[in-house]
Amino acid sequence: MIGSLRGTLTERKPEGVIIDVGGVGYEVAMAPSVVENLSTGQGEVVISTHMQVWSEGMRLYGFPTSDERDLFRLLISAQGVGPKVGLAILSTLGSETVREAVRSEDVTTFTRVSGVGKKTAQRLILDLKGKLEASEANVVRGASRSSQLWEALAALGYRSNEIRPAVAAADPRSSFEDQLRAALRELAQ
Numbered sequence: 001m002i003g004s005l006r007g008t009l010t011e012r013k014p015e016g017v018i019i020d021v022g023g024v025g026y027e028v029a030m031a032p033s034v035v036e037n038l039s040t041g042q043g044e045v046v047i048s049t050h051m052q053v054w055s056e057g058m059r060l061y062g063f064p065t066s067d068e069r070d071l072f073r074l075l076i077s078a079q080g081v082g083p084k085v086g087l088a089i090l091s092t093l094g095s096e097t098v099r100e101a102v103r104s105e106d107v108t109t110f111t112r113v114s115g116v117g118k119k120t121a122q123r124l125i126l127d128l129k130g131k132l133e134a135s136e137a138n139v140v141r142g143a144s145r146s147s148q149l150w151e152a153l154a155a156l157g158y159r160s161n162e163i164r165p166a167v168a169a170a171d172p173r174s175s176f177e178d179q180l181r182a183a184l185r186e187l188a189q
Contacts, residue, residue, distance in 0.1 A: 002026075002060060006046045009038055017062065019045060028062035029083070031091030037064070052076075052083055061087065071095050078127035085115050102128045103161050133160045149179050153187075162187060 005028065007021035016029040017038060028049060030038075038045055047062040048069040061083055063069040068090060075086040075098070089098060092113045101109035102125055110121035149170060153163045169186040170179035 002049050002051045004046065004048050004066075005060075005062070006044060008043070009045045012038065019047070026060060028060045029087065030062040031087050033091050034062070034064055050083075059083070063090075068095050071098060074128055074131050075124070077131065078124045080120050080123055085113070085120075088115055089113050099132060101125070102132050105129070148176055149183055152180060153183060158187060 005019050005021055005026055007019045007026070009017055010020045010025060011018040012035055014032050014035065016027060017035055018025045018027050020026075028047065030047075047064065048066040049063070050061045050069050050072055052059045052061065061069075061072065063072060072083075072086050072090060075081050075089055076083055081089075089110070093101070093109065097109065100106070105125050107118060107121040107125065110116050110124060111118055116124070149167055150163055153166060154160075158166070163183075166183035166186040170182040172179070174182070
């Protein structure tokens with residue numbers, strides 16, 4: 001798999017770019033909004049990529065950050081969402097809006113994207129709800145105490161959108177008990 005590219009941007013098209021890496025031009029499909037932000041002739045560019053392989057061939061999809069690439073991978077894992085629709089969702093809504101729409105189960109937000117109807121939006125939210133929470137938990141679980149705190153608050157019945165700010169409010173250098181107290185104080189507000 002090709003996870004990222006570092007090279008010279010040689011060509012921009014509305015549907016993507018060509019990046020020269022060591023004399024090989026990689027054609028990368030990207031959202032038009034991302035393509036606009038890349039400029040040719042300004043030295044080296046670095047993009048995170050997702051490589052899609054199927055029976056007819058393969059295609060690279062590019063993103064400005066690995067976080068956005070990972071969200072794209074979650075999107076295309078949902079039933080009825082392919083790479084084209086996944087790029088359209090990220091281009092139209094942006095990663096934070098996508099996350100918030102999934103958390104709040106906001107079907108209307110997804111239907112603003114061309115190619116996403118009400119049924120697809122409902123299925124997308126249903127498919128992504130648990131996957132998104134799990135991926136966010138893994139990010140927060142970077143430190144073992146943080147993961148213990150996350151799991152303790154989840155066991156108490158708190159949801160991801162409540163746990164996230166509570167974990168952030170806890171001092172990672174303090175003991176687990178102090179972190180738990182701080183998190184519970186944050187949740188009580």
